[in-house]
Amino acid sequence: MYGWSGTILRVNLSTETITKQATNPKDATLFLGARGLGDKLYIDEVDPNVEPLSPENKLIFAPGPFSGTFAPSGGRYHVVTKGPLTGAIAGSNSGGSFGPELHYAGYDALIIEGKAAKPVYLWIKDDHVEIRDASALWGQSVPDTTDSVRQQTDEEAKVACIGPAGEKQVLFAAIMNDMFRAAGRSGVGAVMGSKNLKAIAVVGSKPIQVADPKGFEAAVLKGRNLLKQHPVGGAGLKAYGTDVLINIMNETGALPTRNFRDSQFATADKVGGESLTANILVRPKGCFSCVISCGRVTRVTDPKYANEGEGPEYEASWAMGPDCGIDNLDAITKSNSLCNELGLDPISLGATVACAMDLYEAGILKPQDADGMNLSFGNPDALVELTRKISMREGIGDKLALGSYRFASSLGHPEFAMTVKKQELPAYDPRGVQGIGLEYATCNRGGCHVKGYTIAVEVLGCGAKLDPHETKDKPQWTKLFQDLTAAIDASGGCIFGTFGMGGDNYAEMLSALTGVPYSTDEYIQAGERIWNLERLFNLKAGLTAADDTLPERLLKSPVKSGPAKGEVSHVPEMLPEYYKLRGWTEKGVPTKDCLQKLQLA
Amino acid sequence: MLVKYFADIRTVTGRGEQQWTKAVPTVRALASELVSEYGAAFEKKVFHEGRLSDSIIILVNGRNVALQNGLETPLSQEDTVVFFPMVAGG
Numbered sequence: 001m002y003g004w005s006g007t008i009l010r011v012n013l014s015t016e017t018i019t020k021q022a023t024n025p026k027d028a029t030l031f032l033g034a035r036g037l038g039d040k041l042y043i044d045e046v047d048p049n050v051e052p053l054s055p056e057n058k059l060i061f062a063p064g065p066f067s068g069t070f071a072p073s074g075g076r077y078h079v080v081t082k083g084p085l086t087g088a089i090a091g092s093n094s095g096g097s098f099g100p101e102l103h104y105a106g107y108d109a110l111i112i113e114g115k116a117a118k119p120v121y122l123w124i125k126d127d128h129v130e131i132r133d134a135s136a137l138w139g140q141s142v143p144d145t146t147d148s149v150r151q152q153t154d155e156e157a158k159v160a161c162i163g164p165a166g167e168k169q170v171l172f173a174a175i176m177n178d179m180f181r182a183a184g185r186s187g188v189g190a191v192m193g194s195k196n197l198k199a200i201a202v203v204g205s206k207p208i209q210v211a212d213p214k215g216f217e218a219a220v221l222k223g224r225n226l227l228k229q230h231p232v233g234g235a236g237l238k239a240y241g242t243d244v245l246i247n248i249m250n251e252t253g254a255l256p257t258r259n260f261r262d263s264q265f266a267t268a269d270k271v272g273g274e275s276l277t278a279n280i281l282v283r284p285k286g287c288f289s290c291v292i293s294c295g296r297v298t299r300v301t302d303p304k305y306a307n308e309g310e311g312p313e314y315e316a317s318w319a320m321g322p323d324c325g326i327d328n329l330d331a332i333t334k335s336n337s338l339c340n341e342l343g344l345d346p347i348s349l350g351a352t353v354a355c356a357m358d359l360y361e362a363g364i365l366k367p368q369d370a371d372g373m374n375l376s377f378g379n380p381d382a383l384v385e386l387t388r389k390i391s392m393r394e395g396i397g398d399k400l401a402l403g404s405y406r407f408a409s410s411l412g413h414p415e416f417a418m419t420v421k422k423q424e425l426p427a428y429d430p431r432g433v434q435g436i437g438l439e440y441a442t443c444n445r446g447g448c449h450v451k452g453y454t455i456a457v458e459v460l461g462c463g464a465k466l467d468p469h470e471t472k473d474k475p476q477w478t479k480l481f482q483d484l485t486a487a488i489d490a491s492g493g494c495i496f497g498t499f500g501m502g503g504d505n506y507a508e509m510l511s512a513l514t515g516v517p518y519s520t521d522e523y524i525q526a527g528e529r530i531w532n533l534e535r536l537f538n539l540k541a542g543l544t545a546a547d548d549t550l551p552e553r554l555l556k557s558p559v560k561s562g563p564a565k566g567e568v569s570h571v572p573e574m575l576p577e578y579y580k581l582r583g584w585t586e587k588g589v590p591t592k593d594c595l596q597k598l599q600l601a
Numbered sequence: 602m603l604v605k606y607f608a609d610i611r612t613v614t615g616r617g618e619q620q621w622t623k624a625v626p627t628v629r630a631l632a633s634e635l636v637s638e639y640g641a642a643f644e645k646k647v648f649h650e651g652r653l654s655d656s657i658i659i660l661v662n663g664r665n666v667a668l669q670n671g672l673e674t675p676l677s678q679e680d681t682v683v684f685f686p687m688v689a690g691g
Contacts, residue, residue, distance in 0.1 A: 231656045232689040240608055242690025247607045251683045253663045273690075274611060294690070314690040450691050460689050461658055465667045499689050563663020 003514035014114030034064030036490030064492020068100030075288025095287030096178030104204025161199035163343025172348035211515030227500035244273030253563030254432030319350025325377030351424035421446035432564030487527030
């Protein structure tokens with residue numbers, strides 16, 4: 001096979017058996033790789049009603065065809081499982097170099113089954129695969145684990161691992177790779193922890209075969225040039241990182257503030273990309289084969305919050321900043337570093353702290369139940385301490401480790417949780433930007449922006465300029481972004497590549513790489529196929545159209561001030577058109593015709 | 602009128618915001634005044650062949666002028682005007 005390695009690695013931790021199987025060419029052609037092929041493998045093998053943290057659940061790591069090639073920003077891999085936070089299909093995507101290395105080792109996917117009797121890690125060196133004792137690593141941070149595993153295997157090994165948060169099955173624990181990159185969302189780290197799997201180290205030396213080397217080179221160079229010439233892909237993200245969005249979202253009146261009570265934060269500029277660049281940036285950093293370099297290497301010198309690491313990204317800066325009413329960038333960066341070191345999703349972490357602060361100020365969470373902390377909005381020390389407590393499941397942290405929905409529900413007030421399908425919402429107020437609300441409501445992995453990033457056309461003017469307050473045309477844009485993103489995820493590409501490249505460029509690169517001719521429409525349809533496959537799994541897992549909604553606060557409480565004053569989200573009005581465009585019934589179920597068109601029936 | 606600058610436009614102006622007291626009826630008039638103050642670097646950010654550049658986002662009271670009357674969008678002294686380069690993230 002070209003592009004694909006042709007082999008899938010299966011490790012059963014219960015029986016300590018290691019097997020290999022050939023990649024099914026038809027599945028690879030239809031589902032591409034990474035998110036798509038991972039979804040297909042997972043859904044073919046796992047009961048949708050599986051308990052996410054049980055040995056019966058599986059955990060799949062999958063690079064895509066681009067992973068390890070010099071396709072622009074083609075260094076991604078995807079983690080697929082059933083999410084413990086949502087009960088839905090969980091897909092978490094990460095950059096760095098781990099995905100390419102897994103591909104170089106010769107694998108299109110790594111399927112983890114069962115549960116080890118004691119902590120273990122996996123050592124993969126091309127065809128050699130070994131389950132090793134990790135008892136001495138249990139309890140260690142992500143950097144310490146990474147260093148230890150490299151010392152025990154190969155100093156050049158690429159390592160994905162969990163921190164204490166994953167071991168303790170915090171429901172929004174991340175899988176970290178290359179120290180600072182994260183498969184961050186939907187609790188994939190908790191699933192890894194439930195299997196007693198501490199880390200995976202990999203070294204690969206096999207080439208990725210290219211069907212049409214000259215055609216691939218030409219398509220890649222065209223894509224790289226498009227990115228370099230684009231104001232965002234070429235210079236903007238490298239100069240200021242993603243955190244530059246803080247100010248523009250605040251000025252647009254759609255920066256969720258204090259657990260979405262408000263949509264503007266008076267001192268937002270103190271935590272935005274301009275302040276980050278001026279005060280704590282050491283240098284930009286890119287992932288494998290990246291021409292964008294949106295990553296931030298940062299250093300905080302204030303002794304109280306001193307840390308060195310990477311980030312925060314926009315989402316983390318928002319969740320632990322304005323959403324908690326906090327404008328101390330040093331404290332936010334400290335908490336972000338703790339998330340990296342202990343292995344947490346900073347979006348769900350920050351949003352869960354924000355929810356606790358909201359409950360505290362409302363008098364529902366009593367001071368005696370808050371471990372003696374002042375959980376008022378704006379307290380940076382409470383944020384840092386709660387980050388640690390949640391990771392270690394200490395005191396109130398043990399309850400917050402279940403996420404904001406379960407925590408607020410335990411106090412009788414689920415309406416304080418700003419979640420969809422029990423996953424915390426990201427950094428755009430859907431009352432001020434209508435299309436992104438539809439993405440939140442319908443995303444297969446629960447509340448998420450990145451799988452259908454309509455902000456690009458609703459706020460940023462990339463590709464089109466749409467009125468963020470209008471609902472017109474938003475369903476079709478949401479569908480298009482969701483399908484294209486699924487295809488890019490499945491290819492092993494980074495969605496930031498769309499800040500310069502289009503579906504035609506991706507299709508051209510994939511065709512030359514694999515030898516399978518994909519038109520632009522066929523490429524985007526592969527994404528649509530993946531989206532529907534995930535939807536079918538969720539429906540079988542018990543989710544329904546009733547789960548395609550937003551928290552009541554966003555549907556019924558108008559924005560109080562600013563450019564979006566008076567607005568609520570109109571998801572309920574947009575949803576029927578979205579279902580229709582997808583070829584689904586009024587209850588959100590894919591029709592037979594839809595499934596036949598997508599070769600899913 | 603409050604005028605704010607972000608990202609690399611702030612590096613051109615050397616400041617994050619300023620109060621603007623001179624009467625300017627439209628965004629074009631304000632932008633032209635700012636070109637006089639900050640020079641060719643600012644002009645390059647805002648204009649492309651006399652038109653509003655595709656790489657600039659100008660908000661008046663939080664609303665993108667590209668969705669209103671572009672450079673002819675009217676202004677009053679109570680307005681807040683914001684200049685961003687095209688940025689993105691996620």
